[in-house]
Amino acid sequence: MHFYKQSAGRQLFNVINLSFLTIVTFMCVVPFIHLLAVSLSSNAAASAGSVKLWPIGFTLEAYGFLGQKPEFLRSLGVTLQRVVLGTTINMLLVFITAYPLSKTYEQFRYRVYYVWFFAITMFFGGGLIPTYIVVKETGLMNSIWALIIPGALSVWNAVLMLNFFRGIPRDMEEAALIDGAGHWSILWKVYLPVSLPSIATIGLFTLVGHWNSWFDGILYMNSPDHYPLQTYLSTLVTSINIKMITVEDLSTLQNLSERTLRTAQIFLGALPIMLVYPFLQQYFVKGMTVGSVKE
Amino acid sequence: MNQTTASTRKMPLALPRNRRRWKKELPLHLMLIPGVIVTLIYAYGPMFGIVMAFQKFQPALGFLKSKWIGLKNFEYVFNLPDFNQVLWNTTFISVMKIVFGLAVPLMMALLLNEVAKNWFKRMIQTSIFLPFFLSWAVLGGIMIELFSLKGPVNALLSIFGVDPIMFMASNHWFVTIIIASDVWKGMGYNMIIFLAAIVSINANLYEAAEVDGAGRWKQMVHITLPGMASIIILICTLSLGGVLNAGFDQILILYNPIVYEKADVIDTFVYRLGLFDQQYAPAAAIGLFKSAISVVLVSLSYYLAYRFSNYRIF
Amino acid sequence: MKRKIAVYPLIFALLFAFLMLPACSSGDNKNQNPNQSNTSPESSSGDNQTNETENFDPLGKYDEPVTVTQVLSFRPPEEADALPGVKPETSGFVKDLKEMLNIDLKYLWSVPQDQFDQKFSLSIASGDLPDVMQVDLVTFEKFREQGILADLSDAYENYASPALRKIIEKDDRFALNSLTFDGKLLGVTGSGTGGTQIVWIRKDWLDNLKLQPPATLEEFEKVAEAFVNDDPNLNGADDTYGVILNKNLLGWGFDAKGLFYSHGSYPNAWLKSSDGSLVSGNIQPETKTALSTLRSWYEKGILDKEFMLADEDKISEDIVVGKVGISFGEWWYPNWPLNLSKDNDPKAEWIPLQLPSFEGKPGKTLNQRSINSILVVNKEAKHPEAAIKMANYFLEMTKPKYTDKESPDYKGASNGYVYQWFTPRFYYPGVFDLIMETVSAAVEAGQEKLDLPEDFPSAGEAQAVFANAKKFQADPADNSAWGMWFSRGARDGGVGFSKKVVDDGMVVWDEYYGPPTPTMIERRSSLDKMRDETFMKIIVGSAPVSDFDKYVTDWKKLGGDDITAEVNKWYAENANK
Known part of the structure; x- marks a missing residue:
């Protein structure tokens, strides 16, 4: 923007700002480099805790171990299915729920009741056992829908979305209304195109949420065959209660030292998101801003 | 009240306007239906579990047969030494x-x-x-x-x-x-x-x-x-x-x-409570307390x- | 206006309906279950029963298929050669069970070990109790309280095989009696003992400094100080400390239990006092003495300045990397992490020692009696005796002819028999000692193959230890084989040395082995917090040793006295049961 001369103060600010942000970036990346190094090191070095930022005794064993397991690919399949279905459904619901709620009282008389109906659920919940019972009674157990439907509407995200919607200038909507458009077509033709930054934001959260969650897999799946990736990975890294060691645990103790495996799983867990993320980012940085649409 | 009488007087005009308004808002209601259903079942549905905070909850007896103990869970938690x-x-x-x-x-x-x-x-x-x-x-x-x-x-x-x-x-x-x-x-x-x-x-x-x-x-x-x-x-x-x-x-x-x-x-406190015996009920009481404060x-x-x-x- | 009114009741009615729906239906379930089990046993098992009252065959095949439901704490097979793709439902044990006993085993669900407790409670709360389970004492106690356990007296007396009886009744029916209430046997198991603490020390460091293995606490402290100051690894750098501890003073490894025991202090245990009643080891004067020793060690640098930050898993790095040469602990250390220590430093040599003596008294370890892995049966199960038959069946299937890899009848992971998925499983109480003796004898005799008698319990494990012994003999640099052999096989190794400690009578017994008492459940987390905080602060010097006395007063006041009373009441009722 400012190719031509900048004030000295501005230049100083830029230098300080860039160095500060670089330091922060560094602080955020270093742990990952460390973990990558551990996952690529020999088990002996990893167990000794001597790996810092560069692998010691380089080996791909941990990744090979994860990759050769049929369970790994199967659970990856479940996760992909979950992420695609789940994110689509979540976003759809957030979108169509946030739209009516973003209206004013004049446009939608019942809005406030709906809003509180949803908002209450952000603070009160029944807890683990009753939720489990409801999921079971509604027949979702052991199917992928148990991981998707109970959380299909994130109220938090809907509230976030409705606030983004409110930032959309009213005159755009009114112009469409005058052209005789109904709510549905306003939603798709006016709101959707201008909300891409917020959709990308919330979509990213949803995606990450589906990718990372593992505990619901444990709860609602009755057999490891149906586990999503993170649930499966969490089972590889069981913490062993040595106090209860029995005669049969001949090699459990050996598994305890699988540090490289543990770190490799963290990596694989974050990797796909790290790949998707820069792609989504173009919407935040450039963004199709409301202003640019208006022009 | 005034409004009602006013609208009754202007009946011929008011009714269509109301109806028109209803018709205009109908898509908004429709849009909310899926969200309402999911929330009703999976967020409101489990709320019956809140009763656990007032029970000596025993999993094998379930919510219907566990003993009611009033506010005892709350008393227990609030009276813990620290x-x-x-x-x-x-x-x-x-x-x-x-x-x-x-x-x-x-x-x-x-x-x-x-x-x-x-x-x-x-x-x-x-x-x-x-x-x-x-x-x-x-x-x-x-x-x-x-x-x-x-x-x-x-x-x-x-x-x-x-x-x-x-x-x-x-x-x-x-x-x-x-x-x-x-x-x-x-x-x-x-x-x-x-x-x-x-x-x-x-x-x-x-x-x-x-x-x-x-x-x-x-x-x-x-x-x-x-x-x-x-x-x-x-x-x-x-x-x-x-x-x-x-x-x-x-x-x-x-x-x-x-x-x-x-x-x-x-949370760490509740965790240590549960280490010895899965004390669901006191944990539920604390959960309810937290919800109330945040609301x-x-x-x-x-x-x-x-x-x-x-x-x-x- | 009109519409506004119409919408509201609708919302509330819907809301109400949904609120009540799950509650009602889960209630229905509970009512249905008894009905089902009331009608079906009469029709299906009636004739079976008459058949079987004549010959109580421990491994008799049912005429009609019998379905038994279970839940599974899942672990992937440990064996590297496990048959790929084998699942709990398709395990060889399940197939053979159907063939031999006509029992259809059905898993309601399976879940990894870590999450088992959580999933189990959820499953119970939603009305899905399986027929046959193996539970710990705490769960047993809860089930008993809730009245959902079947009486197994007849089933056990009539159907338990000799092999099963040998295991269960090794303790002269001690566990069986503890599990009998009003003449009803509600659970089946035997009792075990364990918990022996020993010292693991770097022999090569002792040799480097020309020191003898310490026997008294003074010698022990001298060695530890030498390990701090005299460069035991001879690398010219000040990079070692004396004794390893972690943030859990009474944890599962690398902790201070052994040191407390040396002082005649037994925190967490219930000891017989001079007047015959039980007292808590947490508040005895010996504990105070032990704390001042630890305090002086911390001051002298024998303990790592930051030991209180890391947990067991993290602190084990110090052993592996060779920062420390002494640890209190149990028999399994060579299995992990001492094997890794040798991986990192081939010169590392670890030996076990007895707890050091203190003020002329030998260091006696604590041992606990434990009642665990209790076989229980749901009251509504149609065939309680099927559980006993299944226990018989597992013992039958682990006989030497099935566990020897060369045998034509071999049933192991490589052809789809994954033992850890099958319950109920029972192990002979002294099995560690027995395996150690048997394997050592075979190794000493230079045998190439381990021959086991027909009724040898846990033959598979013995074979595995023996195989590792051979592997270690062939390749002394195979540290993982060394770990297995030195922890479980060698006479001077983990199990062997611990057995010697017990045989020498260097043991104090924890006299309480009942379930947690009501006040324990209520107060233990507060009391433990107070204990850990006080002990740790005394050790690192941020509180004076005299704070221990205040802790004792508070401990008694905040529920300790009530717990003591409850424990003594239990003791009076159960000590001679």
Whole structure:
């Protein structure tokens, strides 16, 4: 923007700002480099805790171990299915729920009741056992829908979305209304195109949420065959209660030292998101801003 | 009442208008149906479980047959010897986390917005989001090493002539580290929301300001911040909902008996209660207590935001 | 206006309906179950029963298929050569069970070990109790309280095979008696003992410094100080400390239990006092003495300045990397992490020692009696005796001819028999000692193959230890084989040395082995917190040793006295049961 001369103060600010942000970036990346190094090191070095930022005794064993397991690919399949279905459904619901709620009282008389109906659920919940019972009674157990439907509407995200919607200038909507458009077509033709930054934001959260969650897999799946990736990975890294060691645990103790495996799983867990993320980012940085649409 | 009589008098006109209005709003109701159904079943459905807080809950007997004991679970929890201390620790840590958890990402978002180079912006954004993927179980070991007597932080301090500090075993420092590391880990999340808010601000406003000769600082104060105000208030309010969640995983991994007096929080406390016998009922009572507090706080801030800036958060 | 009114009741009616729906239906379930089990046993098992009252065959095949439901704490097979793709439902044990006993085993669900407790409670709360389970004492106690356990007296007496009886009744029916209430046997198991603490020390470091293995606490402290100051690894750097501890003083490894025991202090245990009643080891004066020893060690640098930050898993790095040469602990250390220590430093040599003596008294370890892995049967199960038959069946299937890899009848992971998925499983109480003796004898005799008698319990494990012994003999640098052999096989190794300690009578018994008492459940977390905080602060010097006395007063006041009373009441009722 400012190719031509900048004030000295501005230049100083830029230098300080860039160095500060670089330091922060560094602080955020270093742990990952460390973990990558551990996952690529020999088990002996990893167990000794001597790996810092560069692998010691380089080996791909941990990744090979994860990759050769049929369970790994199967659970990856479940996760992909979950992420695609789940994110689509979540976003759809957030979108169509946030739209009516973003209206004013004049446009939608019942809005406030709906809003509180949803908002209450952000603070009160029944807890683990009753939720489990409801999921079971509604027949979702052991199917992928148990991981998707109970959380299909994130109220938090809907509230976030409705606030983004409110930032959309009213005159755009009114112009469409005058052209005789109904709510549905306003939603798709006016709101959707201008909300891409917020959709990308919330979509990213949803995606990450589906990718990372593992505990619901444990709860609602009755057999490891149906586990999503993170649930499966969490089972590889069981913490062993040595106090209860029995005669049969001949090699459990050996598994305890699988540090490289543990770190490799963290990596694989974050990797796909790290790949998707820069792609989504173009919407935040450039963004199709409301202003640019208006022009 | 007046309205009713008025509308009855104007019946011939009023009815169609009402009907027209209803018809106009119908799509809005339809849009809400899926969300309402899901919420009703999977959020309201399980709320029958709240009764557990008033029962001596035994899983094998279920909700219908477990014994009712009134407020005994609450009495039990509130009378535990160090509950007050734990409650105070929880409040302090969580409030600090909320304040800095908002201020730091906001600052980062504003600073990032001043960066002109796109590739740099993207790179920073991606890296700041990375810690979000790491669990505390993983970070625990890293942090202990980072802050150990021979670790990099103390090495850095020794350059300035500071004697080594045992950060993680110091009641003076521990909580600060808990708060700072939590802010560090979570800052990518709120920063993205803030960035999205900044991007949504009408670019024409900046152009107009530039024509008026406003500098970057003035633009930020007069356009960017006001443009983000609603999102900032929103995130603030919603964060209040978590005012008694000081961060279970993090503290459980990092604390040690020396810093119990400052770092033991409700969730770690409940966890240790359950270690010996799965005490669902006291945990449910504490959960209900937390929900009640957060509803009060959120409603209050909802009201204040509405009262003073005429803004409905949701 | 009109519409506004119409919408509201609708919302509330819907809301109400949904609120009540799950509650009602889960209630229905509970009512249905008894009905089902009331009608079906009469029709299906009636004739079976008459058949079987004549010959109580422990491994008799049912005429009609019998379905038994279970839940599974899942672990992937440990064996590297496990048959790929084998699942709990398709395990060889399940197939053979159907063939031999006509029992259809059905898993309601399976879940990894870590999450088992959580999933189990959820499953119970939603009305899905399986027929046959193996539970710990705490769960047993809860089930008993809730009245959902079947009486197994007849089933056990009539159907238990000799092999099963040999295991269960090794303790002279001690466990069976503890599990009998009002003449009803509600659970089946035997009792075990364990918990022997020993010292693991770097022999090569002792040799480097020309020191003898310490026997008294003074010698022990001298050695530890030498390990701190005299460069035991001879690398010229000040990079070692004396004794390893972690943030759990009474944890599962690398902790201070052994040191407390040396002082005659037994925190967490209930000891017989001079007047015959039980007292808590947490508050005895010996504990105070032990704390001052630890305090002086911390001051002298024998303990790592930051030991209180790391947990067991993290602190084990110090052993692996060779920062420390002494640890209190149990028999399994060579299995992990001592094997890794040798991986990192081939010169590392670890030996076990007895707990050091203190003020002329030998260091006696604590041992606990434990009642665990209790076989229980749901009251509504149609065939309680099927559970006993299944226990018989597992013992039958682990006989030497099935566990010897060369045998044509071999049933192991490589052809789809994954033992850890099958319950109920029982192990002979002294099996560690027995395996150690048998394997040592075979190795000493230079045998190439381990021949086991027909009724040898846990033959598979013995074979595995023997195989590792051979592997270690062939390749002394195979540290993982060394770990297995030195922990479980060698006479001077983990199990062997611990057995010697017990045989020498260097043991104090924890006299309480009942379930947690009501006040324990209510107060233990507060009391433990107070204990850990006080102990740790005394050790690192941020509180004076005299704080221990205040702790004792508070401990008694905040529920300790009530717990003591409850424990003594239990003791009076159960000591001679």
